[in-house]
Amino acid sequence: GAVVSQHPSWVICKSGTSVKIECRSLDFQATTMFWYRQFPKQSLMLMATSNEGSKATYEQGVEKDKFLINHASLTLSTLTVTSAHPEDSSFYICSARTGGKNIQYFGAGTRLSVL
Amino acid sequence: QQPVQSPQAVILREGEDAVINCSSSKALYSVHWYRQKHGEAPVFLMILLKGGEQKGHDKISASFNEKKQQSSLYLTASQLSYSGTYFCGTEMGGTASKLTFGTGTRLQVTL
Numbered sequence: 170g171a172v173v174s175q176h177p178s179w180v181i182c183k184s185g186t187s188v189k190i191e192c193r194s195l196d197f198q199a200t201t202m203f204w205y206r207q208f209p210k211q212s213l214m215l216m217a218t219s220n221e222g223s224k225a226t227y228e229q230g231v232e233k234d235k236f237l238i239n240h241a242s243l244t245l246s247t248l249t250v251t252s253a254h255p256e257d258s259s260f261y262i263c264s265a266r267t268g269g270k271n272i273q274y275f276g277a278g279t280r281l282s283v284l
Numbered sequence: 285q286q287p288v289q290s291p292q293a294v295i296l297r298e299g300e301d302a303v304i305n306c307s308s309s310k311a312l313y314s315v316h317w318y319r320q321k322h323g324e325a326p327v328f329l330m331i332l333l334k335g336g337e338q339k340g341h342d343k344i345s346a347s348f349n350e351k352k353q354q355s356s357l358y359l360t361a362s363q364l365s366y367s368g369t370y371f372c373g374t375e376m377g378g379t380a381s382k383l384t385f386g387t388g389t390r391l392q393v394t395l
Contacts, residue, residue: 272328
């Protein structure tokens with residue numbers, strides 16, 4: 170149980186285009202999902218908390234107009250990187266929370282390369 | 285503020301033991317431990333709630349000292365499959381708060 174699917178696993182795009190990443194909880198409902206960014210050999214840095222049916226909560230320094238988050242259902246959250254630039258290239262990982270103990274289960278991640 | 289993990293990296297021979305520490309500057313409600321292999325998602329290992337509990341999972345166990353705001357992960361008789369980067373994730377309060385991940389510890393187990 171507690172499987173989280175993230176798609177796509179790898180995306181290459183041109184500078185200025187937008188990229189959408191999907192995060193799905195396959196066997197449970199997740200009222201809360203999280204989006205992280207991870208640079209090589211570094212830790213996971215929380216970008217935003219995605220709440221079903223309401224606006225996402227962004228961490229300090231994360232541009233909400235650039236990283237659009239939509240959590241339209243209890244099993245799906247999406248992250249759209251708008252007008253991507255090379256500095257947005259990174260590994261983006263989502264997680265979904267289940268149970269009362271705030272255990273997070275992670276998707277496999279999306280490697281974004283902006284040319 | 286990001287929890288600090290020590291050591292940053294460690295190399296073990298198969299069968300040896302290791303301890304990974306996680307220190308926070310803030311009061312903690314819980315500590316979560318994850319292992320991440322290169323290019324993959326972090327995998328949940330265990331959660332420790334305040335109360336000074338210890339937990340075990342196979343040959344991996346952990347402790348949580350809430351007074352010292354520290355947690356330690358113990359790897360016993362390490363196996364090749366234990367290789368990866370270990371992260372602690374700290375939660376400061378309530379059941380709805382976010383996790384702040386530590387600086388990470390790279391563990392390599394060799395033959």
